[in-house]
Amino acid sequence: MESFFNYWGKAGEAGYFHPLPCHSLDVAACGVMLLRTLPQWRQRLERLTGLAGKALENAVFFYLALHDLGKFATGFQNLRPDLLFRLQRRKSDKGYIVRHDTLGYLLWRHRLRAQFFPATGRRHRSSPYSEIDAWMRAVTGHHGEPPDEIERVLEDAFDDVDFEAAAAFIKALLELGGLGTIPQPPATLAATASWWLAGLAVLADWLGSNRHFFPYRSDPVALVDYWQEALDRAKQAIEATDLIIQPAAQGLTLSDCFAESPAGLEPTPLQHWAQAVEIPSGPALFILEDVTGAGKTEAALMLAWRLLRVNDGTGIYFGLPTMATANGMYQRLGSGEPPVYARLFQGDDPPPLALAHGRADLVTAFRESILPLDTDEPAYGDGTQPAGPRCNAWLADNRKKALLAEVGVGTIDQALLAILASRHQSLRLLGLLGKILIVDEVHACDAYMNRLLEKLLQAHARAGGSAILLSATLPHDQTRRLASAFARGCGFDFSSQDRTDGYPLATWLIDGQYHQQPMATRPEVARRVEARFAEQEAEIEDVLQQAVENGRCACWICNTVDDARRRFEELRAKHPDWPIELFHARFTLHDRLRIEQNVLERFGKESEPEQRRGRILVATQVVEQSLDLDFDVLISDLAPIDLVIQRAGRLCRHSRDVEGRRIDGPDQRGTPVLTLLAPPLDRPAWNTLAARRPAWHGCRLPQRRWPPVAGHETVARDEWFRDAW
Numbered sequence: 001m002e003s004f005f006n007y008w009g010k011a012g013e014a015g016y017f018h019p020l021p022c023h024s025l026d027v028a029a030c031g032v033m034l035l036r037t038l039p040q041w042r043q044r045l046e047r048l049t050g051l052a053g054k055a056l057e058n059a060v061f062f063y064l065a066l067h068d069l070g071k072f073a074t075g076f077q078n079l080r081p082d083l084l085f086r087l088q089r090r091k092s093d094k095g096y097i098v099r100h101d102t103l104g105y106l107l108w109r110h111r112l113r114a115q116f117f118p119a120t121g122r123r124h125r126s127s128p129y130s131e132i133d134a135w136m137r138a139v140t141g142h143h144g145e146p147p148d149e150i151e152r153v154l155e156d157a158f159d160d161v162d163f164e165a166a167a168a169f170i171k172a173l174l175e176l177g178g179l180g181t182i183p184q185p186p187a188t189l190a191a192t193a194s195w196w197l198a199g200l201a202v203l204a205d206w207l208g209s210n211r212h213f214f215p216y217r218s219d220p221v222a223l224v225d226y227w228q229e230a231l232d233r234a235k236q237a238i239e240a241t242d243l244i245i246q247p248a249a250q251g252l253t254l255s256d257c258f259a260e261s262p263a264g265l266e267p268t269p270l271q272h273w274a275q276a277v278e279i280p281s282g283p284a285l286f287i288l289e290d291v292t293g294a295g296k297t298e299a300a301l302m303l304a305w306r307l308l309r310v311n312d313g314t315g316i317y318f319g320l321p322t323m324a325t326a327n328g329m330y331q332r333l334g335s336g337e338p339p340v341y342a343r344l345f346q347g348d349d350p351p352p353l354a355l356a357h358g359r360a361d362l363v364t365a366f367r368e369s370i371l372p373l374d375t376d377e378p379a380y381g382d383g384t385q386p387a388g389p390r391c392n393a394w395l396a397d398n399r400k401k402a403l404l405a406e407v408g409v410g411t412i413d414q415a416l417l418a419i420l421a422s423r424h425q426s427l428r429l430l431g432l433l434g435k436i437l438i439v440d441e442v443h444a445c446d447a448y449m450n451r452l453l454e455k456l457l458q459a460h461a462r463a464g465g466s467a468i469l470l471s472a473t474l475p476h477d478q479t480r481r482l483a484s485a486f487a488r489g490c491g492f493d494f495s496s497q498d499r500t501d502g503y504p505l506a507t508w509l510i511d512g513q514y515h516q517q518p519m520a521t522r523p524e525v526a527r528r529v530e531a532r533f534a535e536q537e538a539e540i541e542d543v544l545q546q547a548v549e550n551g552r553c554a555c556w557i558c559n560t561v562d563d564a565r566r567r568f569e570e571l572r573a574k575h576p577d578w579p580i581e582l583f584h585a586r587f588t589l590h591d592r593l594r595i596e597q598n599v600l601e602r603f604g605k606e607s608e609p610e611q612r613r614g615r616i617l618v619a620t621q622v623v624e625q626s627l628d629l630d631f632d633v634l635i636s637d638l639a640p641i642d643l644v645i646q647r648a649g650r651l652c653r654h655s656r657d658v659e660g661r662r663i664d665g666p667d668q669r670g671t672p673v674l675t676l677l678a679p680p681l682d683r684p685a686w687n688t689l690a691a692r693r694p695a696w697h698g699c700r701l702p703q704r705r706w707p708p709v710a711g712h713e714t715v716a717r718d719e720w721f722r723d724a725w
Contacts, residue, residue, distance in 0.1 A: 070104030199430030292649025356410025403431030461489025
């Protein structure tokens with residue numbers, strides 16, 4: 001038996017182990033079988049790598065089989081001295097001083113590379129080293145981060161027999177795969193494609209480390225026989241997951257985009273356009289701007305379904321600015337029979353709908369895992385958790401799983417992590433491969449997040465993905481930058497375009513062509529809002545008093561949690577008979593979810609007059625985006641104009657009669673009035689404002705966290721407010 005069978009790759013208790021060559025082939029088999037099972041992934045990876053058909057399979061087989069090359073180190077094998085002696089009949093004093101992922105890359109670069117690619121006197125630029133090194137770095141970094149660049153550690157970790165065994169294993173792989181030489185990716189695509197190859201290596205390693213499908217076997221076996229066994233087991237493992245991609249439905253109507261189709265449903269101009277606009281195959285970007293309540297979500301679902309059909313897409317991911325808005329979208333897509341999201345796909349068994357944010361596990365009882373939990377593999381002690389337990393943790397971590405699920409809903413930061421230097425970012429990037437990325441409330445991105453979104457769009461377009469961006473308001477310059485980033489990812493030369501004035505507005509980029517088209521909006525959501533200013537909080541109290549006496553519901557949106565809490569306590573102390581509630585992001589999650597549900601029931605689209613009558617909600621920015629709320633009276637602290645417009649969208653949002661009942665036709669509650677608590681507009685001098693601070697200090701503008709974190713609010717500082725003015 002070959003010397004490389006004397007090395008363990010996985011080890012459990014009581015002397016059980018799995019040979020390193022067998023585990024290596026397990027992972028390679030999972031990678032190859034993912035290509036065979038998911039043709040949508042295969043097609044896009046062929047585009048990214050420049051390798052087609054069998055050439056791509058050969059490359060994935062070979063490189064993934066070398067992902068644990070560093071485990072040939074005696075220092076690693078000596079983590080189990082009993083197995084080292086049992087397999088190799090020797091003892092060693094070598095310690096495990098460097099992680100095995102780094103050891104694998106260093107072993108390749110400083111010892112094996114020269115053996116398989118002898119120096120020819122050519123310059124480095126014309127050699128295959130840089131391309132192959134990029135892919136070796138990608139697969140050896142399968143624990144979620146790239147290997148370190150460390151010099152002169154090989155002799156401290158490896159013995160000569162280790163070098164010989166590793167080289168023999170590579171030769172055996174070349175023979176097993178019928179390869180004359182090491183597969184070499186095209187020079188122009190190797191570095192870019194390595195990001196997605198790294199994600200494939202992580203996923204394949206996690207799947208290939210599950211003992212339920214890949215049990216340990218200590219008896220020797222020929223590689224050619226074990227390879228066929230590994231392929232069969234890999235197929236079973238993938239079939240047991242939620243990674244199977246269902247094709248898009250044959251047809252979709254606008255009424256399918258609602259849980260229950262409204263009576264007399266007529267498409268809005270934006271929805272009619274989404275049904276009719278020409279969509280050729282290839283990556284496409286759509287930016288939709290329309291007033292709040294104009295049906296942008298339904299238009300996005302229609303576009304997403306059409307993009308899935310045209311491009312054989314892998315699914316959809318909704319990115320929203322906060323946990324509250326993500327929860328709302330999750331409930332919205334999961335409602336109805338069958339659920340709204342399931343209507344986009346074929347088959348009676350709908351694909352999984354996953355929720356991705358920091359506390360998603362407390363929101364709903366959707367699937368906790370996608371594979372059986374079974375491992376006793378101990379930690380290595382190097383900061384990298386073994387793939388067995390790491391796989392089980394991942395299977396229960398819906399933040400990561402949501403990007404791999406066919407339909408995912410979550411905060412936008414879960415998608416932005418795909419282009420940041422974060423652990424397992426490559427897995428998130430792979431999860432978005434071929435998906436329709438829908439980002440709602442794009443205007444909520446500040447300069448920092450907008451830059452990250454540009455990078456994400458560029459990477460997504462490079463992989464052939466499409467995106468739909470939704471906003472009530474978006475500056476022309478921001479629209480142009482987002483379109484330009486997407487065009488760069490597609491390889492288009494995006495020159496400066498003449499802007500189109502108009503609102504609502506649809507902007508789209510397909511095949512390098514940039515289009516903009518002004519839209520009309522439906523009359524029932526087009527309304528005039530009267531803005532009134534108040535300088536004293538006492539004036540706001542009068543507005544609320546009048547609302548309660550008239551049996552109307554009111555909301556006061558504050559810029560900070562501290563102000564919301566203070567005002568709530570003061571109003572409750574002065575008016576104990578008022579039915580008043582508080583909603584912000586600093587509640588414990590259990591309480592926040594309960595309050596959020598109560599707010600949706602009392603002030604949502606389907607709320608009844610008895611639920612709304614005379615009620616007051618003091619809230620923060622958690623109510624201004626994506627939650628379908630409808631208030632009779634609205635008060636807001638002074639804020640940037642895009643936020644003011646968003647908040648105004650919660651004022652008389654749906655047509656109701658004077659009692660608050662839903663009706664068809666024009667709203668009967670009179671002209672909507674937005675009251676802004678603001679300093680005097682004729683006294684901008686800081687000294688004057690400071691002197692009047694007790695009257696309006698609650699009007700502080702919301703501060704943006706740097707870097708921002710979706711789903712969180714921050715407290716503004718007086719110094720920042722002063723500088724802003």
